[in-house]
Amino acid sequence: MMATPVRVGVIGLGTVGQGVLRLLHENAAEITRRVGRPVIVTDAATRTPSRARDCKLDGIHLWPDAQRLVAEAEVDILVELIGGTGVARELTLAAIARGKPVVTANKALLAEHGNEIFGAAAAKGGVVAFEAAVAGGIPIIKAIREGLAGNVIDGVAGIINGTCNYILTQMAAKGQSFGDALADAQRLGYAEADPTFDVEGVDAAHKLAILAALAFGMPLAFDAIAVEGITAVTPQDIEIAKVFGYRIKLLGIAKRHGGGVELRVHPTLVPDDALLAKVDGVLNAVVVHGNAVGQVGFYGRGAGGDATASAVVADILDIARALSADTRHAVPALAYQPDALRPLPVVPIRDAPSAFYLRLRVADEAGVLSQITAILAAHDISVEAILQREPRGGEDATIALITSIIPGHRFDDALAEMQKLPFVRAGATRFRVEKFD
Amino acid sequence: MMATPVRVGVIGLGTVGQGVLRLLHENAAEITRRVGRPVIVTDAATRTPSRARDCKLDGIHLWPDAQRLVAEAEVDILVELIGGTGVARELTLAAIARGKPVVTANKALLAEHGNEIFGAAAAKGGVVAFEAAVAGGIPIIKAIREGLAGNVIDGVAGIINGTCNYILTQMAAKGQSFGDALADAQRLGYAEADPTFDVEGVDAAHKLAILAALAFGMPLAFDAIAVEGITAVTPQDIEIAKVFGYRIKLLGIAKRHGGGVELRVHPTLVPDDALLAKVDGVLNAVVVHGNAVGQVGFYGRGAGGDATASAVVADILDIARALSADTRHAVPALAYQPDALRPLPVVPIRDAPSAFYLRLRVADEAGVLSQITAILAAHDISVEAILQREPRGGEDATIALITSIIPGHRFDDALAEMQKLPFVRAGATRFRVEKFD
Numbered sequence: 001m002m003a004t005p006v007r008v009g010v011i012g013l014g015t016v017g018q019g020v021l022r023l024l025h026e027n028a029a030e031i032t033r034r035v036g037r038p039v040i041v042t043d044a045a046t047r048t049p050s051r052a053r054d055c056k057l058d059g060i061h062l063w064p065d066a067q068r069l070v071a072e073a074e075v076d077i078l079v080e081l082i083g084g085t086g087v088a089r090e091l092t093l094a095a096i097a098r099g100k101p102v103v104t105a106n107k108a109l110l111a112e113h114g115n116e117i118f119g120a121a122a123a124k125g126g127v128v129a130f131e132a133a134v135a136g137g138i139p140i141i142k143a144i145r146e147g148l149a150g151n152v153i154d155g156v157a158g159i160i161n162g163t164c165n166y167i168l169t170q171m172a173a174k175g176q177s178f179g180d181a182l183a184d185a186q187r188l189g190y191a192e193a194d195p196t197f198d199v200e201g202v203d204a205a206h207k208l209a210i211l212a213a214l215a216f217g218m219p220l221a222f223d224a225i226a227v228e229g230i231t232a233v234t235p236q237d238i239e240i241a242k243v244f245g246y247r248i249k250l251l252g253i254a255k256r257h258g259g260g261v262e263l264r265v266h267p268t269l270v271p272d273d274a275l276l277a278k279v280d281g282v283l284n285a286v287v288v289h290g291n292a293v294g295q296v297g298f299y300g301r302g303a304g305g306d307a308t309a310s311a312v313v314a315d316i317l318d319i320a321r322a323l324s325a326d327t328r329h330a331v332p333a334l335a336y337q338p339d340a341l342r343p344l345p346v347v348p349i350r351d352a353p354s355a356f357y358l359r360l361r362v363a364d365e366a367g368v369l370s371q372i373t374a375i376l377a378a379h380d381i382s383v384e385a386i387l388q389r390e391p392r393g394g395e396d397a398t399i400a401l402i403t404s405i406i407p408g409h410r411f412d413d414a415l416a417e418m419q420k421l422p423f424v425r426a427g428a429t430r431f432r433v434e435k436f437d
Numbered sequence: 438m439m440a441t442p443v444r445v446g447v448i449g450l451g452t453v454g455q456g457v458l459r460l461l462h463e464n465a466a467e468i469t470r471r472v473g474r475p476v477i478v479t480d481a482a483t484r485t486p487s488r489a490r491d492c493k494l495d496g497i498h499l500w501p502d503a504q505r506l507v508a509e510a511e512v513d514i515l516v517e518l519i520g521g522t523g524v525a526r527e528l529t530l531a532a533i534a535r536g537k538p539v540v541t542a543n544k545a546l547l548a549e550h551g552n553e554i555f556g557a558a559a560a561k562g563g564v565v566a567f568e569a570a571v572a573g574g575i576p577i578i579k580a581i582r583e584g585l586a587g588n589v590i591d592g593v594a595g596i597i598n599g600t601c602n603y604i605l606t607q608m609a610a611k612g613q614s615f616g617d618a619l620a621d622a623q624r625l626g627y628a629e630a631d632p633t634f635d636v637e638g639v640d641a642a643h644k645l646a647i648l649a650a651l652a653f654g655m656p657l658a659f660d661a662i663a664v665e666g667i668t669a670v671t672p673q674d675i676e677i678a679k680v681f682g683y684r685i686k687l688l689g690i691a692k693r694h695g696g697g698v699e700l701r702v703h704p705t706l707v708p709d710d711a712l713l714a715k716v717d718g719v720l721n722a723v724v725v726h727g728n729a730v731g732q733v734g735f736y737g738r739g740a741g742g743d744a745t746a747s748a749v750v751a752d753i754l755d756i757a758r759a760l761s762a763d764t765r766h767a768v769p770a771l772a773y774q775p776d777a778l779r780p781l782p783v784v785p786i787r788d789a790p791s792a793f794y795l796r797l798r799v800a801d802e803a804g805v806l807s808q809i810t811a812i813l814a815a816h817d818i819s820v821e822a823i824l825q826r827e828p829r830g831g832e833d834a835t836i837a838l839i840t841s842i843i844p845g846h847r848f849d850d851a852l853a854e855m856q857k858l859p860f861v862r863a864g865a866t867r868f869r870v871e872k873f874d
Contacts, residue, residue, distance in 0.1 A: 023587050023729050030589050033654055114771075122775035129770070131584070137730035139584025145772035147568070147576025150460050150750025152467050157871065217470055217773035218781045226786035237796055237866055240837045244822045246794075248868065260782035262789045269794050269839070269870040275736065276873065278715055287873065292460050293574035293737060293747035295873070299712065300733035310730035313587025322767075330759075333566070334551075335582035336654035338559035344655045345697035349663035352699045357683075357706050359674060385681045400677045402706070429674055431685065433706040434594065436713065436724065436732070 003036060006320040009043040009073045011066045011091060012081035013053060016105055016132070017044070019309030020079060021055035024316075031313075033340035034332070035320050043073040070094045077319050079312060080104040089113050096120045096128070101323075103315040105132035105308055111206035114213070114220040127322075129315035134207040135160055135284040137307030138300040139314060144214045144288060151290025153215040155255035158286035159279055160207040162302040163191045163198035164230050164250040168238070168267075169280040172247065175235045190282055200229035201250065201265040208252035212263055215254060215288070221263060228266040241269050247277040275299075350409040355384065355433035358403070358415065361396040363423035372399060372418055379414040381406050396425055402433055440473060443757040446480040446510045448503045448528060449518035450490060453542055453569070454481070456746030457516060458492035461753075468750075470777035471769070472757045480510040507531045514756050516749060517541040526550050533557045533565070538760075540752040542569035542745055548643035551650070551657040564759075566752035571644040572597055572721040574744030575737040576751060581651045581725060588727025590652040592692030595723035596716050597644040599739040600628045600635035601667050601687040605675070605704075606717040609684065612672045627719055637666035638687065638702040645689035649700055652691060652725070658700060665703040678706050684714040712736075787846040792821065792870035795840070795852065798833040800860035809836060809855055816851040818843050833862055839870055 008024070010017050021041055024031065032038045044057070045066035063069040070078060070091050078095045080102060082088050088109045095102045096117070104110070110117065110133055121128045131141045135158065144153065159165050163185060170181040182199065185191035197203045209222040230250050241248050246269035255262050270277040275297050279285040284302025289295050301307035321330040332338060362368045369388060376383060382404040389398040403411065411430070418424055445461070447454050458478055461468065469475045481494070482503035500506040507515060507528050515532045517539060519525050525546045532539045533554070541547070547554065547570055558565045568578045572595065581590065596602050600622060607618040619636065622628035634640045646659035667687050678685050683706035692699050707714040712734050716722040721739025726732050738744035758767040769775060799805045806825060813820060819841040826835040840848065848867070855861055 019729070027587060027589050027728070030654070031587065034586050118770050118775065121770060127770070137585075137727075138733055139580050142579060142584045143576050146755060146768060147579045147751050148747065149471050149754045149772065150464060150468065150747050152464050157873070213778075214772040216781055217467070217771070217778055219778050221780075221783060224783035226789075232866060233868075234866070236835075237794070237837075237868070240796060240824060240835075241794065243824060244794075244837075244839055246839075246870065251871065253871065257784045257789065260784050262784050262786070264786055264789065264869075267868045269792075269868055271872055273715075274873045275712065275715065278710075278712060290574075290747060291464070292456070292743040292750070294744060296575055296735070296737035298733070298735055301731050306729040307731060310585065310587050310727060313729070314584050317586045318583060331583060333555050333558060333564070334654070335586065335651040338555065341650075341654055341656050343658075344653055346658060346661035347694045347697050347699050349699070349701055352663075352694065352701065355706075357674070357678065357681075359677060387677060387680060398673075398677075400674075400681075402681055402683075429669060429671070431670075431674070431704045431706055432701075433683065434688065434690065435708055436594070436711045 005038040005040045006035070006077065006323060007042040007075045008039060008077045008079060008316055009069055009075035010041055010079045010081060011045045011069060012083070013044055013046040014081065015305035016308045016312065017081045018053050018055040019305035020081070020312050023309045023313050025056055031317065033336045035317055036337040037320065039316060039320050043069055043075055045069040066091055067094065070098065075100065076323060077101050077103060077316055079316065080106060085109050085112050092117055092128070093120055096124055096126045099124060099126060101127040101129070101319045103129045103312055103319070105312055107133040107203070107206040107210060111209040111220055111222040114210070127319055129319060130210070131315045132308045132311035134210050135286055136300070136302040136304065137310040138284060138286065138298045138302065139311065140286045140298050141214065143298060144211065148288060148290050148293060148296065151292045154289045154291060156211045156215050156286065156288050157251050157253045157276070158211070159249055159276060159284050160252050160286065160302065161198055161204040161250055162282035162284055163195065164204070165280070166190045166282045167199070168230060168233065168248055168250065171233065171235055172238045177235060178231055178233060199231055201227040204250060204252045204265045208254055208263060208265055211252065212254035212261060216256065216261055218261070224263055226264040230267050233267050245272055246270060247272050249276060350412065351407055353405050353407050355405045356403045356411045357400070357431045357433055359398060359400040359429040360418065361425040361427065362399055364391050364397045365423050368423055369399065371421060375414050375417050379410050381410065381414055442475040442477045443472070443514065443760060444479040444512045445476060445514045445516060445753055446506055446512035447478055447516045447518060448482045448506060449520070450481055450483040451518065452742035453745045453749065454518045455490050455492040456742035457518070457749050460746045460750050462493055468754065470773045472754055473774040474757065476753060476757050480506055480512055482506040503528055504531070507535065512537065513760060514538050514540060514753055516753065517543060522546050522549050529554055529565070530557055533561055533563045536561060536563060538564040538566070538756045540566045540749055540756070542749055544570040544640070544643040544647060548646040548657055548659040551647070564756055566756060568752045569745045569748035571647050572723055573737070573739040573741065574747040575721060575723065575735045575739065576748065577723045577735050578651065580735060581648065585725060585727050585730060585733065588729045591726045591728060593648045593652050593723065593725050594688050594690045594713070595648070596686055596713060596721050597689050597723065597739065598635055598641040598687055599719035599721055600632065601641070602717070603627045603719045604636070605667060605670065605685055605687065608670070608672055609675045614672060615668055615670060636668055638664040641687060641689045641702045645691055645700060645702055648689065649691035649698060653693065653698055655698070661700055663701040667704050670704050682709050683707060684709050686713060787849065788844055790842050790844050792842045793840045793848045794837070794868045794870055796835060796837040796866040797855065798862040798864065799836055801828050801834045802860050805860050806836065808858060812851050812854050816847050818847065818851055
């Protein structure tokens with residue numbers, strides 16, 4: 001497609017900024033098919049232009065002064081990724097004043113200055129997009145704002161700080177103290193050298209302020225949130241909670257209460273069969289309760305350069321599509337522009353690789369298992385798990401197994417051979433196995 | 438707000454149609470605040486106008502002839518909820534030809550005639566929206582199409598038929614046969630009298646065709662999907678799978694494979710620690726793998742009038758906002774129109790009701806438990822779970838308990854009283870408990 005590119009200026013080339021550049025570069029062909037125009041980074045601001053980075057800077061105009069980029073760069077969209085609430089606020093307000101759509105991942109900025117920033121944007125008819133500010137790659141902002149827009153939302157609760165969830169998960173798995181789990185998290189890069197914002201719940205409260213505004217149509221109310229971090233959680237509490245049938249998670253909770261709302265961040269016992277209890281490690285998860293939809297849940301990576309960049313780029317593409325609109329609905333029905341849909345060959349299921357579960361009924365004879373496993377070996381199929389059960393009453397014996405991942409036809413061939421064995425009864429059962437690692 | 442209402446015509450007043458009318462009526466105030474204009478149903482088509490319904494029809498022009506509604510009604514948006522692929526196809530094409538945006542929940546229609554329908558819409562620059570066609574109330578269409586648009590999507594897998602998931606869940610929980618679980622599902626309204634489309638995997642394949650088109654930018658390829666239903670699953674397989682550490686779920690799976698794709702629906706063994714394994718009953722769940730975001734998961738109600746209506750109304754509101762746009766980005770930053778944000782009183786956490794977990798260290802004396810439980814009783818606090826542990830070595834004894842749901846201040850008062858008891862050591866630990874029922 002030869003359409004004019006959408007030009008993006010990125011302020012800040014840290015982990016997320018590099019992820020954004022990488023993503024717009026590596027996924028450029030797909031993105032152009034979705035948007036109908038290329039979306040390219042033309043300008044970036046960094047104070048350390050010579051630092052080695054994990055992204056290509058070819059053809060990108062590097063500005064040492066972010067203010068000048070905002071004031072002067074010929075871009076269609078500005079992306080603020082420097083963090084903090086001082087300079088970031090000034091840059092964002094300057095971009096709005098210049099009439100540029102802004103994308104930001106900066107939850108602290110929005111939680112503390114969002115009313116000013118969104119007010120300024122509304123006054124100018126401008127856009128400030130912030131999918132990346134809450135729960136990283138999970139498209140929770142769009143889900144609440146648009147996907148669940150028909151509901152009166154009763155409440156939102158979420159694991160929205162990956163550092164705390166990692167620490168609590170490690171404490172539960174290893175019986176570690178908070179201090180030891182924190183030290184491990186710091187060593188692995190999951191916690192900052194000064195972890196206060198995370199472990200004291202401030203970061204979660206920033207995000208909760210944003211979620212509550214979206215859910216309830218209220219201004220950002222960060223200062224009104226009751227916040228309690230995870231430093232008081234002990235391995236003993238985690239263990240006793242388990243005895244009671246609960247897991248301990250740091251949750252951000254916003255719920256309607258009479259004509260008002262409850263806004264709180266605190267360690268919370270969650271029943272171990274609730275999906276929030278099962279979200280471990282650095283993953284984030286959010287559940288939303290709407291009066292029509294009931295409970296809807298979302299989980300995924302809440303941090304990291306690529307996952308956060310996924311959300312930043314989603315916002316960039318939303319804006320790019322709106323800028324490009326030549327129909328009244330800028331989002332194509334099937335996600336790609338109609339002229340960019342391409343038939344793809346569908347692989348016959350016989351050729352699709354999968355692990356397989358197989359259950360056979362066999363006569364209760366000597367040598368059965370060895371002949372079956374010999375057939376599997378002859379077809380180069382490894383067995384990951386196997387179970388043989390003796391007959392009950394007059395029944396046949398059962399052999400059940402799970403194979404390694406193999407093409408479907410190889411399994412079919414081996415099964416056909418097994419079914420010729422005299423002691424194998426008719427009617428084998430086989431299902432596919434998927435691991436979702 | 439006095440702005441001109443957005444007028445909606447609803448074709449079909451079955452369960453979902455009634456849900457849409459109910460939702461647009463009951464949530465009208467919130468919806469107006471989000472969209473900036475009222476969104477009202479002005480017209481509806483039904484062949485049984487006198488049937489008793491669970492929604493208000495006051496002021497709605499009822500058309501006995503859906504064709505005439507499509508051809509003549511003065512509406513801004515048409516909603517197709519009659520199901521089937523014959524008349525629904527004609528109505529949808531007629532609406533597109535008339536230049537009306539269409540919202541549909543009809544997965545069979547889109548899977549089988551989607552290429553024609555989306556082609557016709559693209560030729561006219563028209564809109565066909567279909568969030569409700571896959572996974573009911575879960576906003577998965579929007580998530581893939583927009584929220585994850587920065588990713589090259591590698592694969593999608595989901596529990597996208599609630600009937601099958603209910604049957605498999607019951608078989609696992611009760612050891613029921615497929616036939617008995619199906620009969621129960623029919624009795625409860627979770628399965629149709631003729632359950633073929635569900636239990637043979639056809640409905641899941643309809644939805645998978647839509648997900649694959651969105652994920653990979655390919656035309657709808659329903660006929661190319663390999664489909665296997667759940668009728669061959671036995672309680673024995675479910676039990677053996679459990680021994681191996683797996684659950685059996687009917688999954689729709691679409692994944693890239695070389696330059697092509699795999700498209701398949703079949704019973705699948707899923708590791709029991711994967712989130713898909715934990716989604717039970719009529720719930721749906723979808724996981725998407727993107728090259729930047731990694732794995733993202735979504736779960737919620739996949740069927741039912743209100744959950745499906747939630748998705749239909751979300752589509753209506755998307756279109757309404759686009760029709761109403763007086764800025765280039767029709768979706769307000771904080772979900773509600775800037776002039777519709779309203780401060781809400783934040784309830785002090787002392788007044789927020791919650792269940793509480795409490796752990797006390799106490800001297801190992803007689804009568805400790807009775808004095809503590811007496812204080813709880815005096816504050817009208819019931820105990821849901823309690824654990825007392827004898828001292829280990831020189832340590833104090835531990836008492837841990839979980840209370841019923843009570844206002845925070847009542848718990849604080851009781852705790853303050855307990856802490857005055859001579860045998861209670863300093864440093865009680867208390868966390869809140871949330872149930873997410």
